[in-house]
Amino acid sequence: MKVQETSLPGVLLIIPKVFPDPRGFFLETYHQSRYQKMGIDFTPVQANHSRSQAGVLRGLHFQLQHQQAKIAYVTHGKVFDVAVDVRKNSPNFGQWVGVMLDDINHHQLYIPKGFAHGYCVLSNTADFTYQCSDIYHQQSESGIAWNDPNLAINWPIDNPSLSDKDKQWLNLNKTPNDKLPG
Numbered sequence: 001m002k003v004q005e006t007s008l009p010g011v012l013l014i015i016p017k018v019f020p021d022p023r024g025f026f027l028e029t030y031h032q033s034r035y036q037k038m039g040i041d042f043t044p045v046q047a048n049h050s051r052s053q054a055g056v057l058r059g060l061h062f063q064l065q066h067q068q069a070k071i072a073y074v075t076h077g078k079v080f081d082v083a084v085d086v087r088k089n090s091p092n093f094g095q096w097v098g099v100m101l102d103d104i105n106h107h108q109l110y111i112p113k114g115f116a117h118g119y120c121v122l123s124n125t126a127d128f129t130y131q132c133s134d135i136y137h138q139q140s141e142s143g144i145a146w147n148d149p150n151l152a153i154n155w156p157i158d159n160p161s162l163s164d165k166d167k168q169w170l171n172l173n174k175t176p177n178d179k180l181p182g
Contacts, residue, residue: 001028003038003110008097011083011115012040014071014108027106029073030131040110042069044131049075052121052128057160059118060084060144060169066137067113067181070130077126078102079119080156086144086172087114088180094172096153101128114181116144120157142179143169 002015014035019026028034035042052058059082062068072081084096101107102123111117119128146155146162148171 006097010112012110046132057120060116065140066134069133072130073108074101075127077123081119083111084116
């Protein structure tokens with residue numbers, strides 16, 4: 001396994017060791033002591049799996065209480081995965097990083113607490129899985145607009161399919177300070 005820093009401090013690209021053979025392949029998607037040795041102090045308490053069609057964009061989500069670090073990866077298909085620093089006191093506030101995750105490269109993205117997270121589907125369908133360091137807590141769920149012009153995220157799709165919830169998030173600079181992580 002290799003871990004690469006991204007342009008956004010704390011967000012890490014994890015490149016697992018894949019063991020292919022004529023039958024297919026094998027890889028470990030998480031091994032606590034190995035991840036800790038690579039500087040990722042993460043204990044999953046919830047795992048999620050989402051299937052989406054081409055053009056779906058989910059995000060950008062975060063939680064105020066029960067903040068979640070995440071390890072995300074794709075088991076089928078291809079997505080553009082994005083993390084945005086929304087910690088109001090961070091020197092990187094409002095900066096984002098995006099990576100391609102797919103079922104060929106098997107890369108994972110580690111997203112620390114205090115970051116908004118979202119992705120868009122680039123294949124016909126995609127199965128997206130992510131482990132979280134804390135539980136989903138509906139009352140503290142929040143988000144920011146996927147198309148915030150100040151963030152200028154270079155999404156590789158033009159007219160994404162969004163949930164009603166994701167259509168209503170505000171731009172980051174319009175989000176009240178008390179609705180952002182410290």
